[in-house]
Amino acid sequence: MATSQKLSDKPRTLIVGGGYVGLTVAQQLQKKVKEAGGVVTLVDPLPYMTYQPFLPEVVGGHIEARHAIVSLRKHLKDTEVVVGTVTAVDHEGRGAVVELDDGSVVELPYQDIVMAAGATTRTFPIEGxxxxxxxxxxxxxxxxxxxxxxxxxxxxxxxxxxxxxxxxxxxxxxxxxxxxxxxxxxxxxxxxxxxxxxxxxxxxxxxxxxxxxxxxxxxxxxxxxxxxxxxxxxxxxxxxxxxxxxxxxxxxxxxxxxxxxxxxxxxxxxxxxxxxxGVAANEVGNSSGFPVDERGRVKASATLQIVDDEGAPIEHAWTAGDVAAVPDLTGAGPGGFCVPNAQHALRQAKMLAKNLLAARAGEAPTEYKHESLGAVAGLGLYQGVGNPMGMKLKGFPAWLAHRGYHGLAIPTVERTARVASNxxxxxxxGRDITPLRDLESPRRQFEKAAARAKKK
Ligand SMILES: Cc1cc2nc3c(=O)[nH]c(=O)nc-3n(C[C@H](O)[C@H](O)[C@H](O)COP(=O)(O)OP(=O)(O)OC[C@H]3O[C@@H](n4cnc5c(N)ncnc54)[C@H](O)[C@@H]3O)c2cc1C
Known part of the structure; x- marks a missing residue:
């Protein structure tokens, strides 16, 4: 295993996962870390962040698929974006193993690590x-x-x-x-x-x-x-x-x-x-060697530092979002932990970035505490339900609140504009009901043509 010559050799702040948390942490840190002579590196197997609350609207055809995702490279100009998968972490040696898109494997040395790999679908052993x-x-x-x-x-x-x-x-x-x-x-x-x-x-x-x-x-x-x-x-x-x-x-x-x-x-x-x-914390939490709870979530303090089994912060190790078990200081979360949602992911990410910089400056980190703003769901065109800010809404007002909130919450103004235009x-x-054909075999027509040409 080698450290790729093409990757930066500056002191690295490594972000594992470019979802809601990873993208936000990188946005908050990239300029400041660069000015201090370091580099923020974000590793994700996908070159984009997915705004998951819009996936049902993509199914419904209200939003074009590309507009519900956010290009990491376009929106993280001062971040080293690496398309790859973190497979292991040696925190004592301050290095992470990354499997790159071309199949090669590199070790990325780092100064601080941010575990932000989110969650995956949880299934059960059901036949078929x-x-x-x-x-x-x-x-x-x-x-x-x-x-x-x-x-x-x-x-x-x-x-x-x-x-x-x-x-x-x-x-x-x-x-x-x-x-x-x-x-x-x-x-x-x-x-x-x-x-x-x-x-x-x-x-x-x-x-x-x-x-x-x-x-x-x-x-x-x-x-x-x-x-x-x-x-x-x-x-x-x-x-x-x-x-x-x-x-x-x-x-x-x-x-x-x-x-x-x-x-x-x-x-x-x-x-x-x-x-x-259901969803389960991403398994990279487990394979990273950091302590995880019984649900596979990386153990965290309210300051968003990864903690050991005794609850003491591990230096230079941070986590937030769906992959992490972050204590909910409001006491509302099930089992005493924040629920895995975008509301927490965004706010935790911002606080994590602040705390990481505070720790570098020798200052005390702040504890994360957020009272839920409620939830609101879209149920198809003009239908919805929810309790945003404690107000019970249904029907059109709920649908409007859903669109208004998420339209503004999707990262970057550019994406908000594209979604609004959809x-x-x-x-x-009216609704677009065009399906796309042959996505799994896009060369089918060409192969047919080539076979016909061969016969002649
Ligand atoms: C259909 C759906 C609807 C939702 N609706 C809402 C809603 O209305 N309101 C709300 O608050 N929340 C909603 N959520 C939840 C919300 O989207 C998540 O809580 C939020 O995205 C969590 O952010 P995250 O950064 O922790 O994880 P994610 O956004 O999932 O990002 C994790 C990233 O880590 C990457 N990754 C995974 N493994 C590795 C690895 N080994 N190495 C490097 N990178 C890795 C992934 O590719 C991904 O990009 C919804 C979720 C879904 C699925």
Whole structure:
């Protein structure tokens, strides 16, 4: 393993992960670190940050996929951006092992490290799930779900085999948290528009199912609001199945289980299966050698320093966001820790950057404490629900609050402008229901042409 000659040899502040936390920390630190003769290096396997709260809107087609992501290179001019994956950390030796995009491996020495690798989709060993399902954590997954829905609708409209048609027109989401509810609501909205536009299909051909293992959905809002959302989704024809789990998904045949007595509740065939039933801290927390809690989250103090098993800060090691177990000093977080959301990620990132600079200046770090501003979800065009700033909202005002908040919260003014232009275009021209074909085999047409030329 070698240190690449092309990478900076200045004292390095290494950020592991260029998501919400990583991008924000780099923005806050890059100029100051550069002026002090150092370099901020951000490592991520992706060259962009994904604004995950917009993934359901990408499924729904309100936002163009590229506009829900933020280019790291374009927006971090004074940061050394490295597209690669951190696979191990030797904090005593102050070095991290990075697998680069070209497959080579380098060790990056560092002065300070910021662990910001976020979370990944958490699944369970359910037969067939790995073959049939798809998550909703990445922009590629959102694009895939959207295309799969639109492709299925188009294919079903010419099918004569009733069983095959029913399978193509059945859409299932497992997980009734914020992401799952926003996703199924956007899916329903998209499906209804696409069916309306296709004279060979009727709304009654379509089956849309939400599966949730608990007795309620959306723990972030009040029980009363959650019940209101269930009613609302059911009024839109979505089957909301509470206290129900996915038993298996072998070859697209879904088995649903009643959680109360573990009996089989239903069995049906379905192509589109979206899994949003939970996230887990990124495993790099574990492989880094830093102490992690029982859920794999890097142990942290309220000052956003990584701590040892006795709770003492480890020098020059920092963490925030979904990968970290940050104490919630307001006492509101489950188990005493901040919940994994963008609201905390952004604020923790800003405080982490301040504290890192304070530590370098020999000053005491500040503790992170943030009272939740509430949550607000979009449920498709003009529909929403939430409790921003303690106000109970539903319908159009909630939808407006959702768009207003996230439209401004997506990093960079440039992205806000692009997203706003998507929304304005949709208001003028209506919803875009065009699927993109052949994304997994884009050379198909060319290969055909080449094969024809060979035959001649
Ligand atoms: C569908 C969906 C909807 C959501 N909606 C909301 C919402 O409405 N409101 C809200 O507050 N929150 C919402 N969230 C949660 C919010 O997006 C996250 O809490 C937030 O993105 C966490 O930021 P982060 O920087 O910790 O992690 P992330 O933004 O996930 O970034 C982690 C980064 O680390 C990178 N990485 C992973 N492993 C490595 C490695 N080994 N080496 C280097 N880099 C690595 C990843 O590629 C990624 O870019 C939503 C999430 C989802 C999935």
């Amino acid at each position: 799930l790995g073959d049939q399902g798809v998550g909703l954590k990445t922009i590629e997954e959102a694009v895939y779900v959207r295309n799969q829905i639109l492709d299925n609708l188009e294919a079903a409209s010419t099918m004569t085999d009733e069983a095959a048609k029913a399978r193509a027109l059945t859409f299932t989401v497992v997980g009734g948290g914020f992401a799952g509810i926003e996703c199924i609501a956007e899916m329903e909205d998209l499906i209804r528009s696409a069916v309306d536009a296709n004279p060979r299909l009727s709304q009654s051909d379509v089956r849309i199912v939400l599966v949730e293992a608990m007795g309620r959905i959306m723990p972030e809002v009040s029980e009363e609001q959650a019940e209101g959302v269930v009613e609302h989704l059911r009024s839109r024809g979505i089957e909301v199945l509470l206290n129900t789990s996915l038993g298996s998904a072998t070859e697209g045949e879904l088995q649903l289980i009643n959680m109360a007595d573990k009996s089989e509740l239903d069995r049906f065939e379905c192509d589109v299966l979206v899994w949003t039933a 929304w304005i275009n949709e208001l003028i021209f």
